Amino acid sequence: MTLVERIAELRERVRQQRPLLHHITNFVVMNDTANVTLHIGGLPVMAHSREEVAEMVAAAGALVLNPGTLEWLDAMLLAGNRANELGIPIVLDPVGAGATRPRTATMLRLLEELQIAVVRGNGGEIGALSGMGGEVKGVEAVAEPEHPLLAAQELARRYGTVVASTGRQDIVTDGTRVMLVDNGHEWLRTLTGTGCAATTVVAAFAAVERDYVLATAAALACFGLAAELAAPQAQGPASFKVAFYDAIYHLSADQIRAGARVSVD
Amino acid sequence: MTLVERIAELRERVRQQRPLLHHITNFVVMNDTANVTLHIGGLPVMAHSREEVAEMVAAAGALVLNPGTLEWLDAMLLAGNRANELGIPIVLDPVGAGATRPRTATMLRLLEELQIAVVRGNGGEIGALSGMGGEVKGVEAVAEPEHPLLAAQELARRYGTVVASTGRQDIVTDGTRVMLVDNGHEWLRTLTGTGCAATTVVAAFAAVERDYVLATAAALACFGLAAELAAPQAQGPASFKVAFYDAIYHLSADQIRAGARVSVD
Amino acid sequence: MTLVERIAELRERVRQQRPLLHHITNFVVMNDTANVTLHIGGLPVMAHSREEVAEMVAAAGALVLNPGTLEWLDAMLLAGNRANELGIPIVLDPVGAGATRPRTATMLRLLEELQIAVVRGNGGEIGALSGMGGEVKGVEAVAEPEHPLLAAQELARRYGTVVASTGRQDIVTDGTRVMLVDNGHEWLRTLTGTGCAATTVVAAFAAVERDYVLATAAALACFGLAAELAAPQAQGPASFKVAFYDAIYHLSADQIRAGARVSVD
Numbered sequence: 001m002t003l004v005e006r007i008a009e010l011r012e013r014v015r016q017q018r019p020l021l022h023h024i025t026n027f028v029v030m031n032d033t034a035n036v037t038l039h040i041g042g043l044p045v046m047a048h049s050r051e052e053v054a055e056m057v058a059a060a061g062a063l064v065l066n067p068g069t070l071e072w073l074d075a076m077l078l079a080g081n082r083a084n085e086l087g088i089p090i091v092l093d094p095v096g097a098g099a100t101r102p103r104t105a106t107m108l109r110l111l112e113e114l115q116i117a118v119v120r121g122n123g124g125e126i127g128a129l130s131g132m133g134g135e136v137k138g139v140e141a142v143a144e145p146e147h148p149l150l151a152a153q154e155l156a157r158r159y160g161t162v163v164a165s166t167g168r169q170d171i172v173t174d175g176t177r178v179m180l181v182d183n184g185h186e187w188l189r190t191l192t193g194t195g196c197a198a199t200t201v202v203a204a205f206a207a208v209e210r211d212y213v214l215a216t217a218a219a220l221a222c223f224g225l226a227a228e229l230a231a232p233q234a235q236g237p238a239s240f241k242v243a244f245y246d247a248i249y250h251l252s253a254d255q256i257r258a259g260a261r262v263s264v265d
Numbered sequence: 266m267t268l269v270e271r272i273a274e275l276r277e278r279v280r281q282q283r284p285l286l287h288h289i290t291n292f293v294v295m296n297d298t299a300n301v302t303l304h305i306g307g308l309p310v311m312a313h314s315r316e317e318v319a320e321m322v323a324a325a326g327a328l329v330l331n332p333g334t335l336e337w338l339d340a341m342l343l344a345g346n347r348a349n350e351l352g353i354p355i356v357l358d359p360v361g362a363g364a365t366r367p368r369t370a371t372m373l374r375l376l377e378e379l380q381i382a383v384v385r386g387n388g389g390e391i392g393a394l395s396g397m398g399g400e401v402k403g404v405e406a407v408a409e410p411e412h413p414l415l416a417a418q419e420l421a422r423r424y425g426t427v428v429a430s431t432g433r434q435d436i437v438t439d440g441t442r443v444m445l446v447d448n449g450h451e452w453l454r455t456l457t458g459t460g461c462a463a464t465t466v467v468a469a470f471a472a473v474e475r476d477y478v479l480a481t482a483a484a485l486a487c488f489g490l491a492a493e494l495a496a497p498q499a500q501g502p503a504s505f506k507v508a509f510y511d512a513i514y515h516l517s518a519d520q521i522r523a524g525a526r527v528s529v530d
Numbered sequence: 531m532t533l534v535e536r537i538a539e540l541r542e543r544v545r546q547q548r549p550l551l552h553h554i555t556n557f558v559v560m561n562d563t564a565n566v567t568l569h570i571g572g573l574p575v576m577a578h579s580r581e582e583v584a585e586m587v588a589a590a591g592a593l594v595l596n597p598g599t600l601e602w603l604d605a606m607l608l609a610g611n612r613a614n615e616l617g618i619p620i621v622l623d624p625v626g627a628g629a630t631r632p633r634t635a636t637m638l639r640l641l642e643e644l645q646i647a648v649v650r651g652n653g654g655e656i657g658a659l660s661g662m663g664g665e666v667k668g669v670e671a672v673a674e675p676e677h678p679l680l681a682a683q684e685l686a687r688r689y690g691t692v693v694a695s696t697g698r699q700d701i702v703t704d705g706t707r708v709m710l711v712d713n714g715h716e717w718l719r720t721l722t723g724t725g726c727a728a729t730t731v732v733a734a735f736a737a738v739e740r741d742y743v744l745a746t747a748a749a750l751a752c753f754g755l756a757a758e759l760a761a762p763q764a765q766g767p768a769s770f771k772v773a774f775y776d777a778i779y780h781l782s783a784d785q786i787r788a789g790a791r792v793s794v795d
Binding site for chain 1: 291292293294296297333334335336361364365366367368402403404405454455456457458500501502503504507
Binding site: 285287292295296299300302303304308309310311312313314316317320321324325506507508509510511512514515 | 556557558559561562598599600601626629630631632633667668669670719720721722723765766767768769772
C-alpha cells in the first residue's frame with residue numbers, strides 16, 4: 001500500500017472506530033476541539049475533574065493534554081498515569097512553551113512524569129522544549145529554531161516520544177525516522193486554536209494506529225489538506241473556519257489520494 | 266387553540282418577555298448557549314461565582330444547571346435553593362450522566378437537593394439516572410435504554426419533575442402526561458453542545474409558561490424545526506451550525522404552524 | 531491629517547506592529563476575543579495563572595481585564611500592577627457592572643487599585659459605576675443613565691481614565707475631551723460578547739497609540755464600520771458573525787475613509 005493509501009485508510013478507520021478522545025484542555029479551544037473531534041469522526045469528552053478523570057480515560061482511545069491556560073495539572077497527571085497503565089496514547093500540546101518560565105516548566109514536567117506518545121507544537125514551542133532556540137510570543141512562534149529538524153529529533157530522543165513540529169512544513173520524527181508534511185494553508189494562522197485542533201486530529205489517528213510517526217503525519221496531512229480544500233470558498237478567516245470544518249468532516253479517500261503530500265526523509 | 270398554535274404563541278411570548286436565563290454551565294458550551302439564548306429571544310447571563318449567584322438568579326426567568334465539567338456544585342445549590350424559594354424554574358442538563366460514577370452522583374445530588382422543573386438529557390443519560398439501562402460514552406448515548414419512555418416516566422415520578430429524553434424522537438413526560446416530538450435533524454449529532462443548546466431553549470420556554478410539559482415539548486419542537494429548516498442550506502456541520510442559529514432567530518409562527526410535529530401520547 | 535485619515539493610519543499600525551494583547555477574560559468570550567485579536571492584526575494570549583501573568587504581560591502591548599465571570603481577581607491585580615510599572619495600557623471591560631453588588635464592587639476595586647487606561651462598557655454599566663443611573667439585567671443594559679455623557683465624564687474624572695460608553699452612539703471621553711462614534715449595527719445586539727470584542731479592538735489600538743481618546747474612538751469606529759459592511763451579507767446573527775469577523779480582518783484604509791463617522795464634541 002502506498003503512503004497516501006495508508007493515510008486514506010487511517011482516515012476511514014477513525015470514522016469506523018469512532019474513538020473517544022478525552023481532552024483535558026484549555027478554555028479557549030474547548031468548543032473548537034470538541035467539534036473537530038466530531039467532524040473527523042471521533043467522540044469528544046472534555047473532563048478535568050480529579051474525581052473522574054481516571055475513570056473517564058479508561059474508555060478513551062486517546063488522551064489529549066493541552067495545558068494552554070495552565071489549569072488542572074494534577075488531573076492531567078492522574079489521567080496520564082492511568083492512560084500509561086492502560087496503553088492509551090497521550091498527545092501533548094505544549095501551548096506557549098517558551099513564552100514564560102512556568103509554562104515551559106509545566107510542559108517539561110508532563111514530558112518527564114508521563115510517557116507521551118506524541119508532542120505536537122509549533123517550531124518555537126518545540127525549540128523552547130528542546131533548548132535549541134526559537135522564540136514564542138504569547139502562543140505564537142515569532143522565530144523558528146535555527147535547525148527545526150534537529151530540535152524535534154533532540155526532543156523526541158530525550159523523552160522517547162514522537163515529535164511533530166508544525167509550520168510551513170510539518171516535521172514528524174521519533175528521533176530516527178522522519179516524515180515531512182507539505183499540506184496546509186496560510187489562513188490557518190488567522191484563527192486561534194488551529195494548532196490545538198491539529199493536535200486533536202493527531203489524537204484521533206493515534207487512537208487507531210500504533211505507528212505514531214505514521215499516524216501523526218497522516219493526521220497533519222489530512223488537517224492541512226482540509227484547509228487547502230476550504231480556502232477557495234473563504235472570504236476571510238471566519239468563513240474559512242466554516243469551510244474548513246465542513247472539509248474536515250467530508251474529507252474523503254479520493255481527496256487524500258489527490259492532495260496529501262507526505263514524504264519520508 | 267390547537268397545539269401548534271400554542272407552540273407558536275409560546276415562541277412569540279419568549280420574544281416579547283425577553284426572559285433572563287441564568288446559566289451555571291460548562292466551559293465547552295458557554296458561548297453557544299449564550300448565543301442561542303439571544304437568538305431565541307432571551308437575555309443570557311453566565312454567572313457561577315458563589316458571591317453573586319443568589320442575587321443574580323433573583324432577576325432570572327429560569328435557571329439552567331449544566332454541570333458538564335463538574336464545576337461549581339456549591340454555586341448550583343446556592344442558586345438553585347434561591348430559585349426554588351422564588352418559584353423560578355430550574356432546568357437541569359445531566360451531561361454525561363452514566364459515563365463515570367462521580368458524574369452520575371453529581372446529577373442525582375442536584376435532583377435530590379433541588380426541586381428541578383425539567384431534566385433534559387439524551388436517552389443514555391436519562392436511562393443512567395433512572396437506573397433503567399442505556400450506555401453513555403463520554404457525553405454521547407451509545408445505547409438507549411430498552412424502554413426509553415418507561416425510563417423517563419420513572420425518573421419523572423421519582424423526583425416530581427418533567428423529563429425530556431431527546432433523540433430521534435423526543436419524549437417529554439411528567440410521569441403521567443406524555444408528549445412526543447418528531448422534529449430534528451441528523452446534522453445535530455455532528456456538533457458539540459446541541460443537547461445543551463436544546464436545554465437552553467427549554468429554559469426560555471419554561472420561563473414564560475408554567476405548564477412545563479407543554480413548554481418543554483414546544484421548545485424541542487422549535488429547536489428541531491429550526492434544524493430542519495437549516496439543513497438544506499448546509500454543506501457540512503459548521504455551515505449547518507450557522508444556518509441553524511440563523512433559523513432559531515427567525516423562527517416564525519408560520520414556520521411553526523407548517524412544521525412542528527408534537528403529539529400527545 | 532484629518533480624523534478619518536488618522537483612524538485609517540492607526541488601523542494599519544496595528545497590522546504592522548502586531549501587538550500582543552494579554553487577556554485575562556471570562557470563559558464565554560475567550561475564543562471570540564482571541565479570534566478578533568488575530569483578525570484586527572494583533573497576537574492574542576489568554577493567560578490567567580498567578581504564576582505567569584507578571585512575566586507574560588511584560589511582552590504585551592496592552593492588557594485586557596474582563597472579569598465577566600468574576601474569576602482571577604488576584605491574577606488581574608498582579609498583571610495590572612506589573613503593566614502599570616511598565617507603562618503598558620490596561621483596558622477594563624466591566625461586564626455586568628450593576629447587575630449584582632459583588633460584580634459592581636469587583637469592577638470598582640480594579641479601578642481603584644490599578645491605573646486603567648480605558649474602561650469600555652455599555653451605558654448601563656458605565657451608569658452603574660459612575661453612580662448616575664442606568665440598569666443592567668444580566669450583562670445587558672436595559673436602561674441607559676439619564677445623562678450618559680455626564681456619567682461617562684464623571685467616571686473618567688474620578689479615576690483619571692478614558693471612558694467609552696457604547697450603544698447606539700458611542701461616547702469616548704477623558705472627562706474633558708469628548709469624541710462621538712456613530713458607526714455600528716443593530717445585529718451586534720443579537721450576539722454574545724460583542725462588547726467584549728469591541729474592548730479587544732480598543733486594546734489593539736491603545737497598544738499602538740498613546741492618545742487613548744483617539745485610539746478608543748478609532749477602534750470603536752472600525753469595529754462598528756466592520757459591522758455595517760457585514761450586515762448586508764447576513765441572513766441572521768450567526769451568518770452576520772461570520773461576515774463581521776471577515777470584515778474586521780479586511781477592513782481597509784479606503785473603507786475607513788468612506789465610512790468612519792467620528793466627531794469631536
